[in-house]
Amino acid sequence: SFPSLSFFLVLIRLPRFDSGANNILYQGAARPNVGAVEFNSLTYVCQVGRIIFAESVPIWESETREVTSFTSHFSFIIDTQGKASSDYSAGLASFLAPVGSEIPPNSAGGFLGLFNTTTIDSSGNQVVLVEFDTFSNTDWDPEVEHVGININSISSVKYAPWNFSLYSEDTADAWISYNATTRNLSVTWSYQNSSSQGSLSHQIDLTEILPETAIVGFSAATSHRIERHQLMSWEFNSSLERKAIKEKNTNRITIVIGVAVPLGVLVIGGCIGFQILLCWKRRKRSYQYMEGTFGINDDFERGAGPRRFSYKDLVAATTSFSSERKLGEGGFGAVYKGYINELDRTIAVKKISEGSRQGEKEYVTEVKVISQLRHRNLVQLIGFCHDGGMFLLVYVFMSNGSLDSHLFGKKTPLNWNLRYKAARGILISTSSTGDFGLARLMEHELGPRTTGLAGTLGYMAPEYIKTGRASKASDVYSFGVVALEIATGRRSVDPIEENSQIGLVEWVWHLYGSGNLLSSVDKRMNAEFDEKQMECLMIVGLWCAHPDSNLRPSIKQVIQVLDFDMGIPNLPSKMPIPTYQEHVASSSSHEPILTNSSLEVGR
Structure with a gap:
């Protein structure tokens, strides 16, 4: 059992x-x-x-x-x-x-x-x-x-x-x-x-x-x-x-799991920004008290959706999860390339790390949520396996890799035309990037780049770090960070210099203010880029990552600027200090929600 x-x-x-x-x-x-x-x-x-x-x-x-x-x-x-x-x-x-x-x-x-x-x-x-x-x-x-x-x-x-x-x-x-x-x-x-x-x-x-x-x-x-x-x-x-x-009090409890995937973070830089909401029937009270169970077999084997694979099949598909097949680490385990003869299909298998305290919960959540999603910019989950206490997820294999594998990995660096197209494609849903896994619940043991909030620190808007509330503006911030990553070839979560606390946004803003914006461009492009487009993308990135959420653009405005249908904004020479405006809700808005959203660098 x-x-x-x-x-x-x-x-x-x-x-x-x-x-x-x-x-x-x-x-x-x-x-x-x-x-x-x-x-x-x-x-x-x-x-x-x-x-x-x-x-x-x-x-x-x-x-x-x-x-x-x-x-x-x-x-x-x-x-x-x-x-x-x-x-x-x-x-x-x-x-x-x-x-x-x-x-x-x-x-x-x-x-x-x-x-x-x-x-x-x-x-x-x-x-x-x-x-x-x-x-x-x-x-x-x-x-x-x-x-x-x-x-x-x-x-x-x-x-x-x-x-x-x-x-x-x-x-x-x-x-x-x-x-x-x-x-x-x-x-x-x-x-x-x-x-x-x-x-x-x-x-x-x-x-x-x-x-x-x-x-x-x-x-x-x-x-x-x-x-x-x-x-x-x-x-x-x-x-x-x-x-x-x-079994007690189960007759009075309803559990519904829902997902919100805002457009602004749908495919950000090989990341999936999932805002996992635990939803329930609307009530006048502003809380929910729940007890429930996830029975893995019952939940996953009803109706259509991802199929169940045997562990034996996945071992064969990945050559016993050999190191040569390993694509990388992410979330709660490693990802391996495999091939299923029966389907004549190349797959990517995510193997949940053994001994993970949160592995089972994350596995259940990931399958339940991702199996319900269908979008051209999300890597499709096609199957799962939970034989003998092992937890594995099977995805469509992305032959060209995700965007971040080209920006930060060992794959051939992207030329400028592809980078600019990728940035614009994130916004209008024509690019194809992906991630292996639902973003994790952050714990202290996962390292210094994480916070008590769920999310990768470099992509989180300052007001989200402060309030824990995700919004369209915080999604725009995330896009801005990825736009700067595309231009500079640097990860947002990596320090600019050793022992430095300066992040990507602050570094680029400083160069913008000193008139040296283009000195931050990815050197691997060998200066082969359109300066006007590059300047446009980087300023748009800073605009989207503005510390004041009220001064960030809408997605529509971003597209208009990148298409040069709208002028490039003039930003302050110095990066502003974050300010926050508390939202005062009316009594009618006392609906219970889980406000944590997640953003994880794709592997």
């Missing part, structure tokens, strides 16, 4: 907080007010306010010791009301606690609504929190305002100084993520009106601290010194995988 993948998935998206919503529970002084959470009144001292998500969140599974991975992104404001540092307190915290947790008595002030004098430091608390502490309590705090990670205690096990008084009234964005593989809890924060940012991390084994299920929420408190605490938005997602499956 073949394994099934059982999982719990919790997704929360709250761009605002409205009264009457049944997915958030308010405790103490907390209340919704004009789309935000007000944690305390400014007319009373020593107040505590808390909110919690109405459903419990699975943290770990006792039978397999599998632990959830989660990400929480929230925006908040703490306002000192113009007071001096000694006249305001105490702070705001995001926490995980046992189901049924209530506000402890006498927990105002520095206890942040989570502890009191009898529970100040005890393993029985079963609490993990990240605190934004605006007042230094001499009994347990460091001597400075700080952001801290706390485990079962009001004292932080790890903290970073936080000069909060500089950011009073400014909207702060915070990201908290936990990696189940590395057991790393990380925190980053930044501000809408400042370039300042901070980070903090600590290794924690949640199985030793929290119960199997917990509540997730926020708490804020004041003392005799008052400040205002507001939560403006909140997004949270967690996933807990299990090898065994227990």
